[in-house]
Amino acid sequence: MKVLITGITGFAGSHLADYILDNHPDAQVYGMIRWRSRMENILHIESRIHLVEADLKDMGSLKKCLAEVQPDHIFHLAAQSFVPTSWKCPAETFAINAVGQINLFESILSLGISPKIQIAGSSEEYGLVNSDEVPMKETNPLRPLSPYAVSKV
Known part of the structure; x- marks a missing residue:
């Protein structure tokens, strides 16, 4: 079983990689990284995972990554998730979160692969919640x- 984790260097992605490695010894874990990814969260498992450079905003790199990995499962956790940044850079937030997710889907379709895909949502999507809800x-x-919340809807 081949598993691709976008956002593997983040909090959730690195812990998911730990879980998969510990509980599914037959799994091959691949992590999608960017050239500027901070690696400290995965240093302890770096020898047990395969890292592939790709960017959600770049269809060419996504297709190359997916063609190389041929994943059975994709956990899509990569995002610009800091709400204050979404106010300062709303276009970039949408480019990464919304358009990046579409790019991922279109790349999968164009390659004719059919992995199971898990998308990370956020409680921010609900936004205003009334007390009777x-x-x-x-x-x-x-x-x-917030722009972040809209980008996750």
């Missing part, structure tokens, strides 16, 4: 309050 359910209306 608590506890929240997945059926709650979406009322995003």
Whole structure:
């Protein structure tokens, strides 16, 4: 089983890689990184994973990555997730989060592969939650309050 984790160098991605390596010894774990990725979260597993350079904003690099890995499963965790940055750089946030996800899907389609895909969402998507809507359910209306939240819807 080949697993590709976008955002493997982040908090969630690195812990997911740990979990897969510990619980699925037959899995080959691939991580998609950018040239400027901070590696400290995966240094302890670097010898047990395969790293592939690609950028969600670059279809060519995505296709190359996916063609090389041929993943059975993709955990798409890469994102610009810092809400204050989304206010300062809304276009970049959308380029990474929304357009980047579309680029990932289109690359998969163009290669004719069919991995199972898990997308990371965010409670930020719900935004404004009224007191009578608590506890929240997945059926709650979406009322995003930041560019980041909108990019995750």
